[in-house]
Amino acid sequence: MPNSNVLIIESNGTRADIVTSAMQFMGYVPQRWDASVPADSITHDWRAVYVGGIEDDEACEQALASLDMPADQVLVLVGADSPQLQRLTRGGSTYAAQIEVLDFPLRYERLAEAVRRAPTPRVAPSAAPLKLVGGSTAMGRVNALIRQVSPFDSSVLVLGESGTGKEMVARAIHDCSPRRDKPFVAINCGAIPAELLESELFGHEKGAFTGAISTRKGRFEMAEGGTLFLDEIGDMSLPMQVKLLRVLQERMYERVGSNRTQRCDVRIIAATHRNLESATAEGRFREDLYYRLSVFPLEMPSLREHLDDMPELISEFNQRLQRRGLNIVRFSTSALQAMRQHTWPGNVRELSNLVERLAILYPNGEVRANDLPEKYRGVQPIDEGGSILRAMLDGQNKPASAQGRGLMDTEVLLPEGGVDLKDHLADIEVGLIRQALDITDGVVAHAAKLLHMQRTTLVEKLRKYGLQACARANDASPQSGTAVA
Numbered sequence: 001m002p003n004s005n006v007l008i009i010e011s012n013g014t015r016a017d018i019v020t021s022a023m024q025f026m027g028y029v030p031q032r033w034d035a036s037v038p039a040d041s042i043t044h045d046w047r048a049v050y051v052g053g054i055e056d057d058e059a060c061e062q063a064l065a066s067l068d069m070p071a072d073q074v075l076v077l078v079g080a081d082s083p084q085l086q087r088l089t090r091g092g093s094t095y096a097a098q099i100e101v102l103d104f105p106l107r108y109e110r111l112a113e114a115v116r117r118a119p120t121p122r123v124a125p126s127a128a129p130l131k132l133v134g135g136s137t138a139m140g141r142v143n144a145l146i147r148q149v150s151p152f153d154s155s156v157l158v159l160g161e162s163g164t165g166k167e168m169v170a171r172a173i174h175d176c177s178p179r180r181d182k183p184f185v186a187i188n189c190g191a192i193p194a195e196l197l198e199s200e201l202f203g204h205e206k207g208a209f210t211g212a213i214s215t216r217k218g219r220f221e222m223a224e225g226g227t228l229f230l231d232e233i234g235d236m237s238l239p240m241q242v243k244l245l246r247v248l249q250e251r252m253y254e255r256v257g258s259n260r261t262q263r264c265d266v267r268i269i270a271a272t273h274r275n276l277e278s279a280t281a282e283g284r285f286r287e288d289l290y291y292r293l294s295v296f297p298l299e300m301p302s303l304r305e306h307l308d309d310m311p312e313l314i315s316e317f318n319q320r321l322q323r324r325g326l327n328i329v330r331f332s333t334s335a336l337q338a339m340r341q342h343t344w345p346g347n348v349r350e351l352s353n354l355v356e357r358l359a360i361l362y363p364n365g366e367v368r369a370n371d372l373p374e375k376y377r378g379v380q381p382i383d384e385g386g387s388i389l390r391a392m393l394d395g396q397n398k399p400a401s402a403q404g405r406g407l408m409d410t411e412v413l414l415p416e417g418g419v420d421l422k423d424h425l426a427d428i429e430v431g432l433i434r435q436a437l438d439i440t441d442g443v444v445a446h447a448a449k450l451l452h453m454q455r456t457t458l459v460e461k462l463r464k465y466g467l468q469a470c471a472r473a474n475d476a477s478p479q480s481g482t483a484v485a
């Protein structure tokens with residue numbers, strides 16, 4: 001069931017009527033708006049914007065700008081054959097990081113699919129706060145560090161693999177800090193094209209660059225008095241690192257296109273899945289910025305290191321599903337045991353996605369080991385009673401670093417007749433790419449992170465192996481960021 005609203009820009013177009021009816025049919029609450037209505041009269045609990053019947057790219061950017069939403073939280077839906085919106089249909093917008101192109105006649109499934117990809121609003125006033133759960137020793141250590149660092153203004157650097165809960169920790173620190181009544185603003189530095197990041201962070205003046213059709217606040221200004229969470233800081237370009245360092249040192253910055261210096265009072269929490277120390281040694285990350293940010297480093301454990309939290313995490317995810325009006329799912333002991341054998345490269349996010357998927361497949365039912373998708377069933381067969389064979393249970397006693405490596409651990413034997421090594425390695429590569437896209441719901445940038453490669457490299461590989469269909473529609477384009485062209 002949809003849990004967010006949709007804003008329809010420009011109320012006069014016939015297609016806007018069609019999209020409005022389709023949205024209503026699907027259970028959304030579309031709001032219609034045109035530039036004559038003050039932007040603050042609309043409620044900001046929507047996350048997708050359909051642009052229809054609007055005059056040209058310029059007017060569209062104007063409308064999007066006046067909504068004053070962070071670009072990475074806005075999904076724009078636009079008709080494929082909108083001749084007046086050519087820049088937008090090619091994915092070029094200063095005010096939206098994601099663009100989905102719709103064909104007409106409109107198909108409900110396509111529209112539903114497009115809206116499903118809309119980012120969840122980071123500030124959802126009506127949403128219950130998400131709970132950081134986990135009673136394991138590893139998560140106990142994380143909670144203790146959160147309590148220790150929260151009262152101070154020191155910068156925090158949250159480290160850890162993708163999906164381990166780095167953003168949740170940043171929010172928890174903010175919520176426990178004296179700044180809790182002020183904004184918590186998050187930005188994914190890796191998802192925003194380098195040329196747009198400066199204006200996203202510091203804002204811009206009208207006319208500062210092509211497309212800057214109105215003055216706009218940056219995230220520093222939005223976070224004034226509160227906390228700014230800089231996610232994927234390791235992906236920030238060197239020139240941008242210099243600009244950020246200056247703000248951290250002097251607490252001052254200028255909007256793009258302005259000479260007026262602005263003071264800021266913002267606590268910085270940064271996060272990355274990268275090894276910043278080696279990035280620093282290789283000259284990809286400034287040492288002075290690294291030391292500024294890592295006043296208080298906080299390392300998130302991978303899910304492999306706190307598998308004991310799995311039942312508690314599943315219960316938390318079930319509660320989240322219930323709040324969205326969805327069914328919940330239970331796991332048998334055998335299923336839980338089998339799941340302990342998995343490597344969880346996508347960590348807690350992967351578990352959350354699995355719970356949601358199984359809740360759809362087995363609504364309110366119990367999932368047994370054999371019901372799990374194949375890769376979660378463990379390496380050894382499961383007996384009739386649903387319990388796992390001894391060899392598998394023995395695996396639980398392996399050190400965390402060696403646990404659950406599953407098939408990748410098995411020795412590969414050279415077949416008698418030899419093997420075409422190139423083809424064989426390509427098969428393995430395709431398998432791992434498919435898994436990474438599966439875990440990350442087809443988001444190429446996230447899959448690239450899991451595979452420790454540049455997004456552009458993965459895009460090339462998707463082309464090479466004809467795997468574009470495994471990525472989110474249009475997400476396999478060579479453009480940087482999550483922008484869809």
Ligand SMILES: Nc1ncnc2c1ncn2[C@@H]1O[C@H](COP(=O)(O)OP(=O)(O)OP(=O)(O)O)[C@@H](O)[C@H]1O
Pocket residue numbers: 130131132133134160161162163164165166167168169231271273313316348349352
């Ligand atoms: N300890 C936890 N308790 C409850 N939910 C968690 C926990 N850790 C992670 N999650 C959930 O897992 C998902 C991923 O978490 P989050 O976005 O904070 O990870 P991340 O490390 O910042 O990921 P990325 O590196 O990809 O940005 C979210 O849905 C989050 O609510």
